[in-house]
Amino acid sequence: MESNNLDVNLANQHDILRSRLNQEGLRLTGPRQKILDLFVMTSEGEHLSAEDIYYQVTTKGEKISYSTIYRALHMMVDLGIMREVELAEGRKYYELRTSLAKQHHHLVCVQCGEVHEFEDHRVTKASQQETLGHGFLLRDCQFTVYGICQTCQLSAI
Template sequence: MLNQLNILLREENLRVTPQREAILKVLYDCRGHHLETENIYELLAARSEKGKKIGLATVYRTMELFEKIGLVSRLSMENLPARYELILQTKLIHHHLICLKCGCVQEIDDKLAEDFKNRIIDQTGFEVKDKSMKIYGYCSRCREQVKNKR
């Protein structure tokens, strides 16, 4: 895993730093979860020896970098902070249903999504971001709450 980071960074003439490795480790240990930058920052702080904290700005910068080199997938929430998830080799393609209210994330059948995505590209030339389609809406739980409010 750290090897992969090494290779990707080398490709772009970027440096391997303890901070980047530590962040990648956190992401790996939380694989399957979708972490806010702030979460990552706190987890790093909890792990670090006293007096050796990684700056919040560094975490933001690193997440931006990791997304650019294809290590993580970024989910933009409506009002909530964005979330990141490590992209694992064993599961390169995954598509998300993201609740704009509570931020929960469900996944949908890859074949179904791929089929749809292909049809969109055929018809319009629009390419859904990277290998991960993100469909925003409301999960069943939140939809109930919205209905009750109205």
């Protein structure tokens, strides 16, 4: 669906995003570029919350407001560029969206918050079959496994 080649350079990413936004009468602004850059530079398996974004931007000496961050995130989710994931309690995390085929899922330690990503074609297939069976149009699916990691098991003597 989306052509999210993470290896094209940032300028290129900006052009792609700009035309995608302009199609919809939206604009590629400075804050939106900064936010996208953070995600492009974030290694796979890492996820950013609004607060993470706020601190990463302001730590560089630049300014941004939370309202801008939230609006940009929602916009990119609506456009299908990003995905909202539920990892820890009480806040939302975001990641760049990849195609359905290489959709990944999350294994989360409920104590320390450690997150592993994994792929499982059975899960992907299950989501497709289930939507088909009920006449639904598939939008997204989230498979999150909660457990306690080895480190936390040991430290809970």
